[in-house]
Amino acid sequence: FHQCASQWSSRSVAELLQWRPTEKVDDVTVNGFVRSVRSMKTHRFVSLGDGSSLAPLQALVQADDAKDLAVGAAVRLTGSWVSSPGVAQSHELHVSRVEVLGPSDAKTFPIQKKYHTPEYLRTVPHLRPRTPVNSVLLRLRSEVIASLTQFFAARSFTQTHPPIITSSDCEGAGEVFTVMPASDAPATGSNKDNSQAFFFRSKKYLTVSTQLHLEALAQAVGNVWTLSPVFRAEKSDTSRHLSEFYMLEAEMSFVDDLGPVMDLAEDMLRSLSSSLIESSTVRDLLFRSRNSGSDLAPADEVRRRWEGLTRQDWPRITYSDAVALLQQKSDLFEHKPTWGAGLQSEHEKFLAEYVGGGEKPVFVTNYPRDIKAFYMRETQPASPQVPGPTVDCFDLLVPEFCEIAGGSMREHRLDPLLDAMKRHGILKPPLEGASDGSSSSGLDWYVDLRRWGSPPHGGFGVGFDRLLSYLSGVQTIRDIVAFPRWHGRCDC
Numbered sequence: 001f002h003q004c005a006s007q008w009s010s011r012s013v014a015e016l017l018q019w020r021p022t023e024k025v026d027d028v029t030v031n032g033f034v035r036s037v038r039s040m041k042t043h044r045f046v047s048l049g050d051g052s053s054l055a056p057l058q059a060l061v062q063a064d065d066a067k068d069l070a071v072g073a074a075v076r077l078t079g080s081w082v083s084s085p086g087v088a089q090s091h092e093l094h095v096s097r098v099e100v101l102g103p104s105d106a107k108t109f110p111i112q113k114k115y116h117t118p119e120y121l122r123t124v125p126h127l128r129p130r131t132p133v134n135s136v137l138l139r140l141r142s143e144v145i146a147s148l149t150q151f152f153a154a155r156s157f158t159q160t161h162p163p164i165i166t167s168s169d170c171e172g173a174g175e176v177f178t179v180m181p182a183s184d185a186p187a188t189g190s191n192k193d194n195s196q197a198f199f200f201r202s203k204k205y206l207t208v209s210t211q212l213h214l215e216a217l218a219q220a221v222g223n224v225w226t227l228s229p230v231f232r233a234e235k236s237d238t239s240r241h242l243s244e245f246y247m248l249e250a251e252m253s254f255v256d257d258l259g260p261v262m263d264l265a266e267d268m269l270r271s272l273s274s275s276l277i278e279s280s281t282v283r284d285l286l287f288r289s290r291n292s293g294s295d296l297a298p299a300d301e302v303r304r305r306w307e308g309l310t311r312q313d314w315p316r317i318t319y320s321d322a323v324a325l326l327q328q329k330s331d332l333f334e335h336k337p338t339w340g341a342g343l344q345s346e347h348e349k350f351l352a353e354y355v356g357g358g359e360k361p362v363f364v365t366n367y368p369r370d371i372k373a374f375y376m377r378e379t380q381p382a383s384p385q386v387p388g389p390t391v392d393c394f395d396l397l398v399p400e401f402c403e404i405a406g407g408s409m410r411e412h413r414l415d416p417l418l419d420a421m422k423r424h425g426i427l428k429p430p431l432e433g434a435s436d437g438s439s440s441s442g443l444d445w446y447v448d449l450r451r452w453g454s455p456p457h458g459g460f461g462v463g464f465d466r467l468l469s470y471l472s473g474v475q476t477i478r479d480i481v482a483f484p485r486w487h488g489r490c491d492c
């Protein structure tokens with residue numbers, strides 16, 4: 001950096017803020033967006049951001065040169081980098097050349113230098129990333145992806161790209177979006193049935209999870225992972241649900257039981273948080289949450305989350321034991337815990353607090369078979385103390401939050417899989433007129449895998465945007481995703 005500093009090349013704001021030369025350096029150029037302009041008699045103090053750091057760069061511009069420096073404008077400033085008499089920064093840019101590359105009308109620019117509510121910012125998703133805290137969140141996302149990519153590469157997992165358009169509903173929850181060409185979509189109010197005109201010959205969906213395809217890939221190359229967009233037509237209006245989100249999924253081949261699958265999820269999150277704790281992005285995040293009094297969880301809480309994830313030996317408790325525990329405390333809950341029903345978020349929060357001590361994440365394993373997806377392997381032998389059949393699966397709960405990941409052993413044997421599909425009502429006869437004999441479940445290929453060399457295998461999926469909400473302390477998942485989509489909202 002020192003070597004090329006005197007050359008005419010631009011530097012990011014973050015790089016410049018780190019650079020504290022004792023002598024003045026000329027010909028320093030920086031690109032960015034004007035965050036604010038403060039007028040003095042003969043000159044202007046311009047604060048400039050470029051998304052690389054929370055703190056802006058301070059530039060001193062002669063009043064005559066500053067006429068077009070409006071809030072929001074994209075500019076290139078060149079000048080001398082000198083130590084600053086102000087206390088807020090060690091150095092500042094004394095500008096000799098101003099280029100306005102993208103002008104802005106400061107009066108109508110929707111993001112002013114003041115507190116904007118999250119609700120307001122969601123109405124301008126195309127401009128929201130320009131706010132300092134949103135730029136930190138974008139950098140956090142990028143660092144998390146880089147760290148996870150390294151984690152999996154170090155363990156020789158192959159990164160893969162399973163499809164987005166699929167023939168089945170992986171989770172069987174009926175929350176799929178259908179895919180069709182615009183020309184086939186019925187006009188509003190029309191009763192026209194287009195079922196004969198499917199673009200792909202039969203109904204197709206946006207994927208709700210790439211798991212089934214990952215299983216096929218794991219059966220070919222061993223351990224695999226992916227970070228993929230997934231789509232769910234859930235009408236849940238909560239701080240944890242989106243219609244489009246990223247899911248990180250990993251699938252391990254030739255594993256006999258759930259232990260190593262949970263170990264992988266645990267190691268992955270531990271490695272991630274350890275690698276990020278030292279990052280300047282995370283420091284920015286903590287600083288911001290301490291100083292803004294805004295919509296992020298307090299810095300202490302966020303720090304506790306990071307440290308909790310770095311701890312060893314996360315507790316593992318069976319669903320049946322968890323329900324017994326919840327029943328002992330049933331006065332605390334609005335929904336009474338019963339064996340055979342799903343856990344409510346109040347139950348999950350309690351378990352994270354009580355079993356994980358409010359610090360460590362908690363694995364809840366072996367849920368009742370009948371409330372889980374068809375592909376999960378049944379627990380053998382069944383425990384005589386447990387009221388009904390269970391499956392080898394887990395949900396990972398994190399303190400103060402909720403389920404962040406789910407995983408399971410997959411039923412790798414043909415006949416038990418067919419039985420499970422029958423029980424779930426998804427083993428359908430061949431489609432009438434289907435030339436390839438395929439069934440309406442779209443899962444024939446998945447069943448087929450069990451016919452030719454399907455080893456025991458298992459994996460998990462992490463709600464990637466939930467993970468980022470948790471790590472950042474952003475209170476709702478709608479504010480961790482740049483362009484969020486949820487029931488009733490898909491703005492740009």
Ligand code: 4AD
Pocket residue numbers: 170171208209210211232234240241242243245247249250403404405406407408459460461462463464465466477
């Ligand atoms: O628990 P889920 O439904 O599990 C699966 O889809 C498995 N097929 C994954 C696998 O084993 N490969 O979803 C996984 C995670 C959840 O734990 C949750 O964190 C997140 O995805 N998730 C959502 N995140 C945001 N918005 C939604 N609507 C979500 N639904 C699930």
Ligand code: MG
Pocket residue numbers: 395403405406
């Ligand atoms: Mg789940």
